[in-house]
Amino acid sequence: MKVVLESIEKIPEGYSLGIYNHKKYGISKETFTNGKSFKIFANELGGTDFVSLNYYKTKDNGLLKPCEMPAEKVIDFLKKIEIKVEK
DSSP, rough: HHHHHHHHHSOSSSSEEEEEETEEEEEEEEEEEETTEEEEEEETTTTOEEEEEEEESSSOEEEEEEESOHHHHHHHHHHOEEEEOOO
């Protein structure tokens, strides 16, 4: 789960834009409990796809809780999302 946490930490707090599978996503990230848990919701802009998850840091490994979707989809999204910085 280390790669999952590293990917989550690369997403900025609040709202950001990203590209996943050549599609644009609006991404909301909230951090809770002094950085020990995260909630992420990403919505495909102009489409119907979305990604939703909660992640909890634990002593051992970390706990990924996808919301109504396979963990593989969430992990693939986190690994491949390219965050776009607005200028």
